Amino acid sequence: MFDLFDDIAKPDIDWYPAWLTPERATALQALLVDEVAWKQDSMRTPGGMMPFPRLTAWQGEPDAVYVYSGIRNEPESWTKAVGELKAAAEATCGVRFNSVLLNRYRTGADSMGWHSDKEPELGREPVIASVSLGVARTFQLQHVKTRVVHTLELTHGSLLVMRGRTQLDWRHRVPKAPKIEGERINLTFRVITPRS
Ligand SMILES: O=C(O)CCC(=O)C(=O)O
Numbered sequence: 001m002f003d004l005f006d007d008i009a010k011p012d013i014d015w016y017p018a019w020l021t022p023e024r025a026t027a028l029q030a031l032l033v034d035e036v037a038w039k040q041d042s043m044r045t046p047g048g049m050m051p052f053p054r055l056t057a058w059q060g061e062p063d064a065v066y067v068y069s070g071i072r073n074e075p076e077s078w079t080k081a082v083g084e085l086k087a088a089a090e091a092t093c094g095v096r097f098n099s100v101l102l103n104r105y106r107t108g109a110d111s112m113g114w115h116s117d118k119e120p121e122l123g124r125e126p127v128i129a130s131v132s133l134g135v136a137r138t139f140q141l142q143h144v145k146t147r148v149v150h151t152l153e154l155t156h157g158s159l160l161v162m163r164g165r166t167q168l169d170w171r172h173r174v175p176k177a178p179k180i181e182g183e184r185i186n187l188t189f190r191v192i193t194p195r196s
């Protein structure tokens with residue numbers, strides 16, 4: 001039968017809702033709060049420097065330097081819990097990651113605006129493995145041309161893999177969620193080719 005919706009684009013993603021057991025996810029979340037060197041970066045805006053609405057950290061191989069939003073991120077070395085998650089993500093995705101961006105959303109007032117992960121060091125069609133810990137987080141993908149939006153709930157211990165044309169055809173965000181008081185942590189494992 002002719003399906004009107006056949007040609008509506010779908011993002012190239014894999015979704016593993018119960019990737020970690022809840023117990024392991026809770027233990028790893030507590031370790032990450034303690035072991036990661038969380039920092040409060042700022043971004044340049046027309047109104048001056050503004051703090052990011054979240055804490056961040058960047059870990060990876062020594063040469064995995066990543067420039068985004070005008071910030072040059074020198075990697076910290078892998079910490080223990082991050083190293084465990086990296087090995088598990090590599091086993092699931094069949095990809096060797098050399099870096100990870102960590103985001104810590106302290107409450108629902110923290111967020112991340114619409115963007116695509118399109119920096120040159122990621123290459124054209126990157127595989128990005130996104131691990132979620134803590135209170136479920138709304139994650140939206142919007143097609144850049146049709147403006148179609150898909151909304152996912154990224155639950156405690158889940159893995160979302162973005163691949164193929166996802167960063168070219170879609171942007172994504174974590175909107176503010178004023179009712180949420182609990183903390184959420186996100187790790188996006190990446191393969192970076194450093195700028196020369
Ligand atoms: O927290 C999330 O799920 C989004 C993270 C993200 O898009 C990023 O780190 O680039």
Ligand SMILES: [Mn+2]
Binds near residue numbers: 115116117172
């Ligand atoms: Mn992103």
